[in-house]
Amino acid sequence: MPKEQFRASALNKKISHVQFGISGADEIQQESLVRIISKNLYQAQRQPVPYGVLDRRMGISTKDAVCETCGQGLNECIGHFGYLDLALPVFHIGHFRSTINILQMICKTCAHVMLKPEDRAVFEKKLHNPNFSYLGKKALHSQMLAKAKKVTKCPHCNAANGGVKKGPGLLKILHDPYKGRKKDATFTSHMEEMLRSTELNRDLNLTLSNYSAAEELTPLMVLDLFEQIPQSDIALLGMCSRGAHPKHLIVTRVFVPPACIRPSVLSEVKAGTTEDDLTMKQSEILLINDVIQRHMATGGKIELIHEDWDFLQLHVALYFHSEISGIPLNMAPKKTTRGIVQRLKGKQGRFRGNLSGKRVDFSGRTVISPDPNLMINQVGVPVRVAKILTYPERVNPANIRQMKQLVRNGPAMHPGANYVQQRGSSFKKYLAYGNREKVAQELKCGDIVERHLRDDDIVLFNRQPSLHKMSIMCHRAKVQPQRTFRFNECACTPYNADFDGDEMNLHLPQTEEARAEALILMGNQSNLVTPKNGEILIAATQDFITGGYLLTQKEVFLTKEEAMQLAACFLANEDSTMRIQMPPPAIWKPRRLWTGKQLFSLLMRPNDESIVRLNMVNKGRNYSGNMDLCVNDSWIHIRNSELMCGTMDKATMGSGTKQCIFYLLLRDFGEAFATKAMWRLARHQLNGPAVPGRPIGAIYVMV
Structure with a gap:
């Protein structure tokens, strides 16, 4: 099914803003359709259990069923969310560090932010500034955290507060209110008396040696603390979005994704189905929920409930992120599963594997080679590739012949x-067989001809890894008889390409809109500078810099034949009929000789009709002093596109400046003038004569 073209809506809509946040328990319930309570998957006749994790109200994963919510089939139903409630709250594995940071900032008794009134007033004034940037808020939050951590006595309730840190085991938080505090005389005397009385009791002595004053903060205690935080203190904790609250960091309710993203696969080898990892993890969470609720209802031992709570914490964490470390051996799962994080991250994840790295039609991939004869915005495409890549062109009176x-x-x-x-038909005629003459005679306006890629077609050129926007740019095709993609070396830097066996991808846009967008937004000539800092990225490189450096040495002189041959290198492509106006020779007697600097000036302004009158004064890399009398000839002075003095080098011809x-x-x-000058420099170095003291065309071994 072909992709439908974008159609503008009849209503004018404007996006006011985009806001990111954490879904709280109430939002999860509002966005979900059904509450999941049953741990069983199927009932009789392999039918999903109502209110189970495969309930058909959340969508379907087989072709022979219909969604009970929207009545659509597998191809039409996009799925619907459910939710399940946890018997006890647990920490979120992804927000664990943020939870500890908030606990370090608030009082563990009254839940107020532990900042002195004068500090608080300064920070609030800065936060209320509407023009305060995100990075500024982030830096300010780090300052507030550093100040709050140093406060050991709450300014509001005078309660003792100490360090909050990650405890031993999985997702444990410890709070030591007396850590680092000076012990008074009464406390010391009582401690000495207790040690004297227990020194003969070995068991009691061992217990006391392992005793710590730190208390464990359970998710239930942390949730209760977070709910007590005053609304005025929430902005100081770094939560500036509307509706954001620290209590949303503690998990009490979990989304159950639609069935279509965790399909059940019917097994052909044995009776039954193979369930997805997410489905099995949800079922395990519901099972542990039932056990905890049964123990709490029957008055079970507190040790049993704590053990089940730890299991619930572990399985909720594995549901989100299945590659966590520090799992105790007695709780470690036998089989590794893929959590939600594993579906998104990495090379095989949704972003890199399915969104950025899709398999697409109308693309080619092969080895790349250099070709200085090509313009900066051209790419050489092998005929073999051009015969396979096609563009659907609609027949009209202008192109029917x-x-x-x-x-x-x-x-x-x-x-x-x-x-x-043919127009109005979905059937395509393959032209390798049948009477092509008859098909050509029957061609009418409105028919679509899938023609071969040809010269000047708009193509996208890409080299992986695509690390920035210039890793994929638009070029114009130039069909050539070779077997590799070819392009000018000046365009290597944005792709980070070299020619030691690198391969690159070529994409042929299939609509006029795509071609226009590619040419305007991604055009190679439109991306000569990097958006990072505005420096030029596509410029002379390698041999071109060497050639320009050697050509502009002050002792390089060219005969009339050599100068004419160099100037004739410019006569190609659209400049094949251009008139080149040679400057008068620098030396007339005993023989007419032109300097390399004069020939270099022709790159920028080949005749009087050119509008380019470049002016530049700059120091070269070897500049020693005295401006134009520099002994190294490294004071570059260009006036009206004429190189008066100086030797061109990487600082004046290369990228990154x-x-x-x-x-x-x-x-x-x-x-247009910048890319034309680069191309002329490349042609100079490839096709110029063998002049002593400058590179020759034999540098390139063209295959």
């Missing part, structure tokens, strides 16, 4: 066409 010829050429000859789809000639060309005259 051309489309008929492409249909006659068929799939084997380039440029040709592979398929024809704002003093590069290509950056100044882009800034003052536009992207």
Whole structure:
């Protein structure tokens, strides 16, 4: 089924803002459809148990069933959420560090933020500033946390407060109110008396040696504390969103995702089904819930309830994140499962594996090679690839004659066409078989011809890993007889590409809208500078810098034949008929000679008709002093696009700087002139004559 084109809504809507937050227990209930209470999966005849984790009101995972909520089939129903209540609250594995930070900031008796009144007034004044940035709030919150941790006596209720830290075991929090406090004389005397009385009792002595004054803060106690936090203190804890509250960090209610994202697979080998990891984990949580509720109802031992509570804590944590460390051996699960975090993160997760790294049609992948003859915005595509990648072009009066010829050429000859789809029909005719002449004669306006990729088509070029937006850019295709993708080396830096066997991907957009968006937003020429800091990213590199450096040495002189050959390198592509205006020779007698600097100036301004009049004064890398009288000739002075003095080097031709000639060309005259100058420099180094003291074309071994 083809992707439907974007259609504008009849109503004008404007997004006011986007807000992220943690769903509280009330929100989970409102967004869910059914409460799950049954730990069993199936009843008789393999029917899902009502109010179980496979209840059909949450959607279906098989083709032969219908969703009981919306009445749709598997392809149409997107699924509906359920929820299950926990018998006892537990800590959230993802918000555990945030829970400890909040406990360090609040009093463990009255739940007020432990800041002195004068400090609190200063921080509140800064937080109430509407223009305060996110990073500023983050830094301010770190300062508040550091100040609150140092307070050992609550300013509101005078209760003793100490350090809060992660305890031994899984998701345990300890609070030691007397840690670091000075012990008074009465406390010391009582302690000495007790030690004297117990020194002969070995068992009691051993117990006392392991005794700690730190108390454990259970999730129930922490939830009770968080609920007591005054509304005025919530902003000081770093929760600035509307409706945000620390009590939402403690898990009391859990979402049960729709059945379609955790499908049951019918086993062909044995009777029964294979259930998803999430389904089994939900069933285990419900089972532990039942055990805890039964023990609490019958007055079971507190040790048993605590043990079951630890199990509930572990399984809820594994439900969210199945690769946690520090699980005690007696509680460790026998079989590893995939939690919600594991479905999202990593190379095989939803983001990288299914959203960023989709398998797509109309794409190609092969080895890359350098080709300085290509323009900066071109990519060389092998004919073999161009015959397979097609673009659906609609026949109209302007192109019907051309489309008929492409249909006659068929799939084997380039440029040709592979398929024809008649207007109003969903059937495609494959042109490898049948009478192509007859199909061409019957071609009408409105038909779609899937033609081969051809020169100047808009394509997307990508190298993995795609680390920033310039890792995928738009180029124009240039069909060539070779077997590799080719592009100009100036464009290597944004892709971080080299030619030691790297492969790159090529995508052919399939609609006019996609082509327009690619060309305007992702165009190679439109992304010469990086958005990180505005420095130029696509510029001369490697041999081009070496060639420019050697060409502009002050002892390089060229004969008329050599100068003409270098200048003739510019005559290609759309500049094949350009008039080049040679400057007068620098030396007339005994022989006419041109300097390398004069030929370099032609890169920027080949004739008087050019509007480029670049001016630049800059120090080179070898600058020693005395400006234009520098002994290393490293004072670069360009006036009206003429290199007066200086040797060009990486600082004035390479990427990563704002003093590069290509950056100044882009800034003052536009992207077309900047890329044209880069291409001329590349052509210089590849096709120029063998001049002593400068690189020759034999540097490149073209395969």
